[in-house]
Every structure is written in structure tokens, then in C-alpha cells.
Amino acid sequence: MAEVVEVTEAAAFHVKKMMQHNEEEGSFLRIGVNGGGCSGLTYGMGFEAEKSAEDLLLEQHGLQILVSGEDAPILEGTIVDYKESLMGGGFTINNPNAIAACGCGTSFRTATKKGTPAEC
Template identity: 75%
Template sequence: MAQVVELTEAASFQVKEMMRHNEEEGAFLRVAVKGGGCSGLTYGMGFEKEHGPEDDVLEQFGLQILVAKEDAPILNGTVVDYKQSLMGGGFTIENPNAIASCGCGTSFRTAKKAGTPENC
């Protein structure tokens, strides 16, 4: 069975490097959805020391990943990757549930959840 959120090996390596650099070893990586952006929803990623009863805990490449149960249907099948180029590197998020996104690339909406659009 597929994970709700899948981190590629490259993304996992980059997250571990960020954890080491920010002295966050042993923390959880939270992948979340928030209201806002041009299309209504935006992605969020950050580190947390603990998880709660409303969190699903996933493990990939030695990382513990948190996804709130309310975000799971929106994120189901999402792949987080890290790509390096001559201009630097960055995370990319491929969400099969997103039916529209805005030009900035950080905002989206799904067929079932439009979110709360804001001006970009």
C-alpha cells in the first residue's frame, strides 16, 4: 500500500542535512496543508519534537514524517522530491489531488477542497 506522502531518497537526504544543520536530529518532519495562496491551499513543511493523537506517523529512509489526519485525504499520493540545478536546489511537490495551481507554484486546490484564496 502506498504512503499518504512519499519522500524520495534525494528529499530525505536533504531533510536529514537540514535537521543536522539546525540541530533538529530526532525531530519529526511535518508535511501539512494550510489555507491561503492564490488558489486557496498551500503546503507547509517543518520540524516538530512531538506528535499528537490527530497525526499519522510515517517512516521513510529513516525519517519520521507527520501528517495530520485531516490533511491525509488532500495529500494522499503526494511525492516530495529535492532537485538540484545550477541555480540552486529546492523541494518539489507532486500532488495527484491538485486540480489547479497558481503561477507561483506554491498554491493549489483540489476538487473537494478549495481552501481560502488570498492575493499573491
């Protein structure tokens, strides 16, 4: 069975570097969805010290990743990667459930979850 979210090896490497830099070793990486943006939903990634009862725990490339049970259906099949270019590097999120995105590419919506759009 596939994981709800797949974090590539390149993304995991950069997350671990961020954990070391921010003195967050031993923390979980939380990947989630929040209301907002032009299209209604935005992605969130951050570090968290504790797992809650409703969280799904994934382990990939030496990372412990949390996804809330509520966000799991929205994120099903999502791939988090890290890409380098001449302009620098950054995380990319490819969510097969996203049916629309805003022009700036920071928010999205799915067929079943529209979120809470904000003025851009």
C-alpha cells in the first residue's frame, strides 16, 4: 500500500538539514492543509514535538512524518520533492487531488474540499 504522502530522498535530506540548523532533531515533520489563499487551501510544513492520537505516522528516509487524519484524504498520493535550479532551490508539492490552483501557485482546491478562499 502506498503512503498518504511521499517525501523524496532529496526533500528528506533538506528537511534534515533544516532540523539540524533549527535544533529540531528528534521532531516530527508535519505536512498538512490549511484554509486560505486564492483557491481556498494551502499546504503547510513544519516541525512538531509530539504526535496526537488522530495523526498518521509515516517513516521515510529517516524522517518521521505526521499527517492529520482529516488532511489525509486531501493529501492522498501527494509527492513532496526538493528541486534545485539556477535561481536556488525549494520544495515542490505535487498533489493529484488538486483540480484548481491560483495563478501564483500557492493555493489549490480539490473536488471535495474547497477550503476558505481569501482575497489575493
